[in-house]
Amino acid sequence: MEAIFSTFICSIFAAFYFICNDLFKIRGDVFVFWRSVFLVIFLLPVMPFLNWSYPLRFYMIIAGSGVLFALSDVFTFSATRTYSAAAISRIVVSRNIIMFFAWLFISDGYYERLIAHGYVLWGSMALMFISTWALVKMRHNPVSVKVLMAALPVIIFVTAGDLLFATGISGKLGLKEALLLTVVMGASMTVTAGCGLAFQSIREGQNIFFADNKWPKAGAANGALLICLVITKAISISYLENPGYFGAMVTIYTLWLFLLHKYWLKREDVTDPKLGFVVVLCSIGLGLLSLQIPR
Numbered sequence: 001m002e003a004i005f006s007t008f009i010c011s012i013f014a015a016f017y018f019i020c021n022d023l024f025k026i027r028g029d030v031f032v033f034w035r036s037v038f039l040v041i042f043l044l045p046v047m048p049f050l051n052w053s054y055p056l057r058f059y060m061i062i063a064g065s066g067v068l069f070a071l072s073d074v075f076t077f078s079a080t081r082t083y084s085a086a087a088i089s090r091i092v093v094s095r096n097i098i099m100f101f102a103w104l105f106i107s108d109g110y111y112e113r114l115i116a117h118g119y120v121l122w123g124s125m126a127l128m129f130i131s132t133w134a135l136v137k138m139r140h141n142p143v144s145v146k147v148l149m150a151a152l153p154v155i156i157f158v159t160a161g162d163l164l165f166a167t168g169i170s171g172k173l174g175l176k177e178a179l180l181l182t183v184v185m186g187a188s189m190t191v192t193a194g195c196g197l198a199f200q201s202i203r204e205g206q207n208i209f210f211a212d213n214k215w216p217k218a219g220a221a222n223g224a225l226l227i228c229l230v231i232t233k234a235i236s237i238s239y240l241e242n243p244g245y246f247g248a249m250v251t252i253y254t255l256w257l258f259l260l261h262k263y264w265l266k267r268e269d270v271t272d273p274k275l276g277f278v279v280v281l282c283s284i285g286l287g288l289l290s291l292q293i294p295r
Contacts, residue, residue: 034219066188100244
């Protein structure tokens with residue numbers, strides 16, 4: 001049940017996290033850099049109290065996933081600057097099915113355990129497809145080719161990042177272990193985004209690190225949200241056999257996005273909330289199924 005609870009909390013943070021650039025509307029690479037910097041700054045006080053005696057392989061895996069997440073977030077926030085977070089998110093959910101099946105070939109012995117529990121396999125597949133269908137149909141307007149192309153790099157990088165991130169997690173995590181993951185990932189994101197911004201500054205012939213005067217508020221707000229997001233995500237995945245379950249369950253953040261758009265930002269949204277509740281029910285079902293093969 002820990003996985004279901006932490007995933008539910010993570011979905012709330014994810015909704016606010018993804019809506020950030022709906023509010024600030026600054027260029028994606030600047031946004032990712034400053035939120036990563038603020039993440040590291042916020043966690044400086046806890047660093048001396050963390051256990052750093054992990055093998056080099058662990059740091060390489062988590063840092064590598066941080067690079068992939070930084071790239072996916074640059075594309076995500078650039079896309080949500082043009083399109084809404086809700087429009088991008090309903091395309092990106094297809095990565096959950098990809099991740100679920102990819103994990104069969106990555107995790108030793110998982111395929112055999114899943115086959116031995118046939119109802120878990122077929123039930124999970126059915127709920128994931130229903131959830132994905134509901135998310136795609138939640139908005140009455142069709143998905144445009146432009147939105148699809150904007151979401152494609154996000155799908156590629158975030159899927160690869162999640163799979164790599166999951167391989168670096170061994171055993172059930174506590175708060176200290178999750179904080180360490182967050183620090184390492186944040187440092188990796190900072191370096192990746194910083195190098196990207198330096199390259200773009202040279203290419204554009206101007207310093208774009210301070211390209212928008214909203215960078216302090218945007219970076220601080222999203223950095224704080226990212227800390228909460230990564231901690232709850234890491235704990236959730238550590239309790240699950242397959243990271244695809246986490247991805248599918250956490251998609252209930254799309255319903256929170258609908259509510260935030262409608263009642264907080266006061267924006268008209270053509271999303272069908274009834275299908276949002278279908279996603280919630282599928283997420284609960286996937287959570288219960290995932291517990292049948294505990295990690």
